[in-house]
Amino acid sequence: MPPIRDVMPAFELFQPTSVTDALGVLSRHGADAWPMAGGNDTFDWLKDRIKKPRVVVDLSMVNELQGVKDAGGGLEIGSTTTLTTIANHPMVKERFPMLAQAALLVASPQIRNVSTLGGNVSQDARCWYYRAGWPCYRAGGNICYADTPQAINREHALFDADRCVAVSPSDTAPALVALDAQFVIRNGDAERVVSAEEFFVGPGIDITKLTSLQPGDLLTAIRIPNTFANKANYFEKVRDRMVWDFALVNIAASFDMSGTSINDARMVVNGVSATPYRLNSVEAFLRGKARDKATADTAAGMAVEGAVPLAHNAYKIPLMKALVKRAIRGDAAWTS
């Protein structure tokens, strides 16, 4: 079914100027409402006429949702803060350069100027079978077109595939998981704070969504604790086109060092699973080890245990191993 790229389907547009008003609109329209931040994900869906929300809530005029604030040595970043702002912000660059780097490597400058942190972590899967409007599991159907003997699935999942093999396309998501970020979500008068790991959900839990956001929810801020502030970290993204592309695989890692040995680490790989894939066994192995080649080589083998390649994505296994090694050794990322 070729997409129709002429005009978007009609919808009612709301442009609230406060969080309270935004929450009111979202609450009133529930599942019919589509919150929109930068619009890069939204307009793809609308112009292709695949998603047809009755109500669009444009959040770009809600100033409360923008900006970077100090939070006890950590940071609180408004959900509609642009990626350009994050990539260039002195506090982000000083305390969490990995996040600045991840934001800087998203898409192109023009896109980063309008894309937001909240939008980047909440964007939908980029599997083209799904984006083309085919009735796959993620679209509410009963098949994964990307996981068939004939499928083109070079960009798809290695881990935790449960019927659907789409991956999380976000660059900032693994960085936020590696920094143990907290996501502040409001719905009506209620507020809940979930960890980055809880924010992202895999197909086993909910096959039609990549996040735990529910109708009426508004992601208002992302809080990054000071746990890994000013500490060693690493981000690297591998993509087909250096100028502008989604990650084939990316990696984010935070290290708490004691001399030359690792006290604690959080390592997260994206592009290999529907959620940022945390390397728990590698993290446990790294504690007390030196950050050297021998450690990196062992950890790389552990990182890919359990990988189930599809017909065309087995290359991601050595790629992931290489990224894990580089992150542990601290090699300069060639994408920087």
Added chain:
Amino acid sequence: MDLLTTARSPWGESIFTHISWSLFWASLVGGLLFLLAHGGYMLFSQHRKRPSEEVDQLERERTGLPAHITRHGFVARAFHWVMAVSMLVLLFTAFLPIVGVRFAWVQWHWMAGLLLTASVLFHIFHATFVLDFWSIWVGPKDIPEIKAEVMREMGREDYPGPRPGKYPLGNRLYHLAVMVAGLTVIGTGIMMMWRVRTGLVERNPYIFSDITWGLTYVGHGLMGVGFVGLVIAHIYFALRPEKLWITKAMIFGTITRREYLENHDPDRWKNVA
């Protein structure tokens, strides 16, 4: 409201994809309403076992009967409980996510499905070659019993007609419904094993056409939600006071001689021990 959901396949065909989950709620509410309606009716209904004088007479006539009569052997009871556990796991794993309890349910679901399939295959073999195969079925020969049961249910306690053999009419009708629904969910569920990663078969979603798959999912869904109502009814009857003797027999295996004579036709269930 669409009871079945449809989509357009990549080849432009209109295909079924699922049933509407509103049917799940319909089955759940229907089962609960039946429970309330039947419970209310039974408050005013007479129980349909034999009058005690008639049972006394039968006891005097049939002196060779043991004090305890085996209603369900160990193997039959083991099958029943294995099937019950697998069925409950199947229902909870299928429908809890729909009511908002999120968890990775697919693996638990197909594993419970395999257990159900194995237990049903065993049951078919056991019932065919060991048990009295025809005792559970309903057919034209049962019309007089059905008529008598209906009349007694309507209050004509003295209406003449046969008492049930080993299985009361309700048991046999329920078994028929469960058999149809069960074989459908098992058949469609086995087909679906080619759609998920199990490690048992090589995954290939293209072994059937999209239309066939759509019908498979619809059949699985319809019978699945049907089981919600059926299981509610089953548990309800198992817990009703006048049926507890049957439930106890499914746990301990036997009924008393008097329960046998009160509720069964000794001429239609002869081989008792």
